[in-house]
Every structure is written in C-alpha cells, then in structure tokens.
Amino acid sequence: ERDRNEWDIEKAEMKARIAFLEGEKRGVDNTKLDLMKRVKMLEFALRQERSKYVEGN
Amino acid sequence: MNPESEELYPIAILIDELRHDDVSLRLNAIKRLNTIALALGHQRTREELIPFLDESIDDEDEVLLTLAGELGEFTEYIGGPQFAHILLQPLENLAAVEETMVRDKAVESLNKICPQLSQAQLEQYYIPLLKRLTLGDWFTSRTSATGLYACGYPLASPASQEDMRKSFGQLCADDTPMVRRAAATHLGGFAKKVGKEHLISDIIPLFNKLAQDEQDSVRLLTVTDLVAIAEELSPEESKAYFLQTLKSMVADKSWRVRYMIADNFVKLSKAVGEEFTREDLVVAFVRLLKDNEAEVRTAASGQVPGFSELIDKDTILNYILPCVRDLVTDTSQHVRAALAMQISGLAPILGKEATTEHLLPLFLQLLKDEFPDVRLNIISKLETVNKVIGIELLSQSLLPAIVELAEDKQWRVRLAIIDYIPLLATQLGVEFFDEKLGALCMSWLGDSVFSIREAATVNLRKLTEVFGVDWAKQTIIPKVLAMGTHPNYLYRMTTIFAITAMAPAVTPEVIRDYILPTVTNLVSDPIPNIRFNVAKSIEALIPVLMQNPDTVPLVDQQLKPALVKLSEDSDNDVRFFSQKALLPVQ
Numbered sequence: 001e002r003d004r005n006e007w008d009i010e011k012a013e014m015k016a017r018i019a020f021l022e023g024e025k026r027g028v029d030n031t032k033l034d035l036m037k038r039v040k041m042l043e044f045a046l047r048q049e050r051s052k053y054v055e056g057n
Numbered sequence: 058m059n060p061e062s063e064e065l066y067p068i069a070i071l072i073d074e075l076r077h078d079d080v081s082l083r084l085n086a087i088k089r090l091n092t093i094a095l096a097l098g099h100q101r102t103r104e105e106l107i108p109f110l111d112e113s114i115d116d117e118d119e120v121l122l123t124l125a126g127e128l129g130e131f132t133e134y135i136g137g138p139q140f141a142h143i144l145l146q147p148l149e150n151l152a153a154v155e156e157t158m159v160r161d162k163a164v165e166s167l168n169k170i171c172p173q174l175s176q177a178q179l180e181q182y183y184i185p186l187l188k189r190l191t192l193g194d195w196f197t198s199r200t201s202a203t204g205l206y207a208c209g210y211p212l213a214s215p216a217s218q219e220d221m222r223k224s225f226g227q228l229c230a231d232d233t234p235m236v237r238r239a240a241a242t243h244l245g246g247f248a249k250k251v252g253k254e255h256l257i258s259d260i261i262p263l264f265n266k267l268a269q270d271e272q273d274s275v276r277l278l279t280v281t282d283l284v285a286i287a288e289e290l291s292p293e294e295s296k297a298y299f300l301q302t303l304k305s306m307v308a309d310k311s312w313r314v315r316y317m318i319a320d321n322f323v324k325l326s327k328a329v330g331e332e333f334t335r336e337d338l339v340v341a342f343v344r345l346l347k348d349n350e351a352e353v354r355t356a357a358s359g360q361v362p363g364f365s366e367l368i369d370k371d372t373i374l375n376y377i378l379p380c381v382r383d384l385v386t387d388t389s390q391h392v393r394a395a396l397a398m399q400i401s402g403l404a405p406i407l408g409k410e411a412t413t414e415h416l417l418p419l420f421l422q423l424l425k426d427e428f429p430d431v432r433l434n435i436i437s438k439l440e441t442v443n444k445v446i447g448i449e450l451l452s453q454s455l456l457p458a459i460v461e462l463a464e465d466k467q468w469r470v471r472l473a474i475i476d477y478i479p480l481l482a483t484q485l486g487v488e489f490f491d492e493k494l495g496a497l498c499m500s501w502l503g504d505s506v507f508s509i510r511e512a513a514t515v516n517l518r519k520l521t522e523v524f525g526v527d528w529a530k531q532t533i534i535p536k537v538l539a540m541g542t543h544p545n546y547l548y549r550m551t552t553i554f555a556i557t558a559m560a561p562a563v564t565p566e567v568i569r570d571y572i573l574p575t576v577t578n579l580v581s582d583p584i585p586n587i588r589f590n591v592a593k594s595i596e597a598l599i600p601v602l603m604q605n606p607d608t609v610p611l612v613d614q615q616l617k618p619a620l621v622k623l624s625e626d627s628d629n630d631v632r633f634f635s636q637k638a639l640l641p642v643q
Contacts, residue, residue: 030082037070038092045067045096 067096068105080117087123091134099136103143107135111147118156125151125159129166138173142182145170149186152201153193160197164204171208179212184221191224196231200239203228207246222251222259229263234272241267241278245285256289261298268302273311280306280317284328292330299329300337307341312350319345319356323363334367339376346380351389358384358395362402370407378415385419390428397423397434404445412446417454424458429473436477440484448489456493463497468506475501475512479519487524491532499536502551510551514558521562529563534571541575546584553579553587557594565605568598573615580619585628592623592631596638 071093074086094102110124128148132141148170151163174183187209190202206225210218225247229240244267248260264286268279283302287295303325306318318325322342326334342364345357361381365373381403384396400419404412420442423435443451459481462474478498482490498520501513517537521529537559541552556572563572576598579591595616602612623635 027079027081030077030079031085034074034082034086037073038089041067041070041096042092045098049098 067093068109071106071109075116080119083116083120084123087120087127090124090127091131094131094134099134099140103135103140107143107147111150118154118159121151121154121156121159122162125162125166128163129169132170132173138175139178141170141173142178145182145186149190152190153195153198155197160201161204164201167205168208171205171212174212176212176214179209180214180217183209184213184217187221188224191228196233196235199228199231199233199236203236203239203243207243207250210247210250218251218255222255226259226263229267234270234275237267237270237272237275238278241270241275241282244279245282248282248286249289253289256286257294257298260286265302268306273309273314276306276309276311277314277317280314280321280325284321284324287325287328292333295329296333296337300333303337303341307344312348312353315345315348315350315353316356319348319353319360322357322360323367326364326367331367335369335372338364339368339372343376343380346377346384351387351392354384354387354389354392355395358392359399361396361399362406365403365406370411373403373407374411374415382419385422390426390431393423393426393428394430394434397426397431398438401435401438401441404442407445409446412442413450413454416442417446421454421458424455425462432473433477433480436481436484439481443484448485452485452489452493459494460497463501468504468509471501471504471506471509472512475509475516478516479523482520482523487528490520490524495532499533502537502540502555503548511554514551514555517555518558518562521559526563526567529559530567530571533559534567538571538575541579546582546587549579549582549584549587550590553590553594557597560598560601565602568602572598577615577619580622585626585631588623588626588628589631589634592620592635592638595620596634596641599638599641 071086071090075083077083077086094106097106110128125148128144128151131144132138135141135143145167148163148167152160152167154160154163171179171183187202187205190198190205193199193202203225206221210221213221225240228236229244231237231240244260244264248256248264251260264279264282267275267282270276270279283299283306287299290298303318306314309315309318318341322338322345326338329338342357342360345353346361348354348357361377365377368377381396381400384392387393387396400416400423404416407416420435423431426432439451439455459474462470465471465474478494482494498513498516501509501516504510504513517529517533521533537552537555540548543549543552552575556575560568560572576591576594579587582588582591599612599616602616603609617639620635620639623631624639626632626635
C-alpha cells in the first residue's frame, strides 16, 4: 500500500515536472521567434539606411 | 512597400509582441524597446513610437513598470535632449496609475530626464505637467507630483519658482494622508534646493505644519526633513526654529515618532551644531534612553557612541553613563544586545582611566548576560576596548569572567563560551591565548558532557585555522596525543575525534608525523568502541591524504593494512565500519 502511494506521488511529481519543462520550452520557442523577427527587422532597417547612404553618395 | 517589408515594420512587430498571452514575452518586448527605436530612427521614434506607447499601452503592472524604467533612458533614441520633453507625456500617464511601484519608477525616470531639459522646455512642458499632476483628481497623481519638485526647481525662472513653492505648500496641506506623507518624504530634498531665504519664509512653516500632523505616519517622516533642513541652516537659526519642534517630537505620544528621532539622533545632532547639541539635545537623548517603549530604547542605545563623540567627557559621565548603567539591566534583551554592540565604542571616547573605572563593570555584567546575543556582541567588539586599555588590564578583568563561565555548572553556558573562543582568540592574539586560555581549551576535552567535548574538538580546528599549523603542532597536538594513552577509553576516543576534526586544517606532514602513528597505535585498542572509531577516523583521513601526492603512498602502506586488520575483528561494528572505510580505496 505504502509503495503504491509513493509511486503515485512520484508519478504526479514527474508529470508536474514534464508540464513545467514543456511550458518552459514553449516560452523559449516563442521568445526565439520574436527575436528572429527583431533580427529581420534590424536587417531591413540596416539595408534601408545603407541604400539611403549609397544614394546620398 | 512589398508585403514582406510591411511585416518588418518595427511598430507592427512591437504590436505583435505586445499581443502575446504570455506576460514574460510582453516583458521581453518592452525590455528591448530600444531595438525598435533604433530600427525606426530618431524621427520616426518621436512621431510614431512614443505616441503609440502613450495611447495604446494598457497592460499588467509589471510591464508598465519596465516601460517606466525604459523611458528614463530613452533620450538618445529620440534625438537627444532637445526632444526630451516628448518623453514627458507617456511618463505623466504612468505617474498617475494605481500601482505604487509603477508610479515611483515613472517619477524616477522623470527625475532622470528633467536635468536634460533646457529652461524653455522646462517652462513649456515640465512645469505644466507638474501643475496637472498637482491638481490631479486622484491622490495617485498628487503623490507622484511631490517627488518632482526638487529636480525642476533650480532650473525654473523666479516666477515659476514662486508658483512651485506655493503648489508644494498645497500638497503639504492635502486632504489625504497619503499625499501628506509623500510631501513629508520629499520636503527635505525640496528644502535643499530652494535657497535659504525661501527656506525660512516658506519651507519651515510647511515643515512645522507637517510635524504637527494628526497622523503619526506623517509626523514620523518629518524627522528626516528636520535633518535635511537643519543642515542648510546655521546653528543659531536651527536653534531658533527647531527647539520647540524637537522638544515636542521627543515627547510625541506615538512611539514610532520617538523611534525615528532616536534612530536619527546622531545625524540630527551633527546637523544642528555643537552648541545646540550640548545645551538641549543631551536632555532629549537622556529622555529617549529612558523611554518606556523598548524599541525606542534599542534605537537610542545604537546612537550612544556616535552621540557621545559630539559632547564633552563630563557630560557623558554625568548624564549618559547613568542611563547606560540602567540599560545594562534593561528588561528587554534586544535593548541589552544593542547596547552590548555599541558600548565598547565609548571606550576610545572616555580614555583609559574612565573606561577602567566606569565601563569595565558594565562590560562584565553584560558578559554574564543570559541572552547569548548580548554576550556575543560584547565579545565581538573587544578589540576596540583592547586598543584603549591594553591587553594586560583587559585580561585581568575579563579573564576571571571567562574562566568563571567556562567552568559553569550548566553545560549550556560552557558550550556558549566555547563557541566564542575562536572569536576571542582572533581579537586578543596568540600570546594572550597561550598564557591564559590554552589550558581551558584542553580541559574541555575531558568534560563529562559529550556535547562539550565535541564542541571542544571543533574549537581546536578553528583555533588551528586562526593561529596556523605551526602553533597547533607545538601547543595542541602533543596534548591531544598524550590523551591517546589515557586509561579511560572516553579520553582516548576524544583523541580520535580531535585528530579527525583537525586533519583538514593541518598540513600533510603533520598528519604523517604526528597523527598517523597514534591512529595506528589505537588499532589494537582493547575497547571495540575505540577500534571502530579508528576505522571511521581513517575513513575521514584518506581523502585528506589523497589530496597531496607526497602522502598518497601512506594510504597503501599504513592505513590499508590497519583497515584490513580491523575488518577481521571479532566485533560486528568494527568489521562494519572498517569495511565501509575500505570500499573507496579498493
């Protein structure tokens, strides 16, 4: 009986841990997406600045 | 523009990011707001980003807090100080929100931006903002306003300065105590900026009013203002303006106000000047030391040496010392602990004779206090006293007290003193220790209570750390090893415990020359208890020896055979522990 309980508790803890890690992973993925967008945005801005600079010359 | 570039449009990205469900992602978006600004360039940041932030942000407090912080650093992204006033608009909104943290951060950022403004910007944008906040409907904007006066005042024109003083006065007389509290908090800072003439004519009346506020939470905040204002005035002026206020504050019916006074007493005395301190503050201080609220007495005790520095010796002896004497027997342990922490600070002020005559008895009394913190505090500050009266005199009076406690009938008292021995040793030096306390430390090893013996072995290790291995080799180790041949097996056991405890603190050579022979000797002890403790001790010694290449062979040469011998012992426990010790070396 006691072993069974312990096993249940352990299982529940593991599940909670998996859920936590999955959540974290999702969060990190989303952040990465956002960061990629920002990098693209900066690349775009840089390209525009550069073309302006070339035109100016 | 093609559809791809449309998506890369910085504000669109920001909007996208701010639409996330996850708060931490929105938080990240705001934290990296300067990337967006950088991509937009100065002009478009001013024309597009700032208005967007101004109107469309409605988020969690956490996000707003970050935004308020970011905006304070934003001047360079919008084209430099000449455009800094553009940031005022969003910050004004943030300064009026409900959450205190956000408001405070917005005020902080506004105070950062304010010095960057030109006078024209200040008159045109900052002062109107100040007015709007001051006259806001909600107390939140009015509290924020109180923090903004001090920064803008020196830059403003005389006419607006006049206005600013008036509206600050309004805030001081606000209906809600929240605003009055904020006004009291910032009054000192404002007072430092207004110049002496206006300080006397305008600020002091405001101060007096707040100091007599019906709410004690407002009154107690004026104590720091008092310090700030007094620092601006000459001693005579402080006396003229503050004598009455100070008297009523010391006698305030709320102990929290008295506590604030007591806590700031030294600062206060420094601010109002020597003469005022000598004539009037001594009486006030004595009164606080005798306060019937223990917290106030604790705070006042903390100020004793600082305050005594400012007055002459006779006054200390006649007025302060009698109070201190009473406090030594105070009913509250916290008061006594605070006093024990500070009382040694009086020694350098009083000089050698007065310390010996007046302070030492108090010292000894505190040293016998039943509350451990009191004793610890007094012992930890012995160095200061030592410098004044010299080690000879100190040891003459201190030592009997320590010896008495070290031989107390109650083993808990003995234990308490053992805990302080390493600290005492560091403060008093090796010679003093050898002469007086060395024997004491050894006698504990033969105590009848196990806890004392155990603490004594740990104590030996700490002493070795303090005085060095050479000292231990000469003083401690021979005595410890001598106990290894004592007829009572408990003493022999103590030897084992002591060498096990000391092994990590001494050099491998000492282990090889002194400790190992004793250990191997005891392997064949007649008492099984000793034998299995030898096994345990060897287990602890192995990793120490393994660390040094010179002593590694010793493990195989001496320790292993000893363990093998023990593992064939007739006693169960001896076999168990020696086999356990053998495991890692095989």
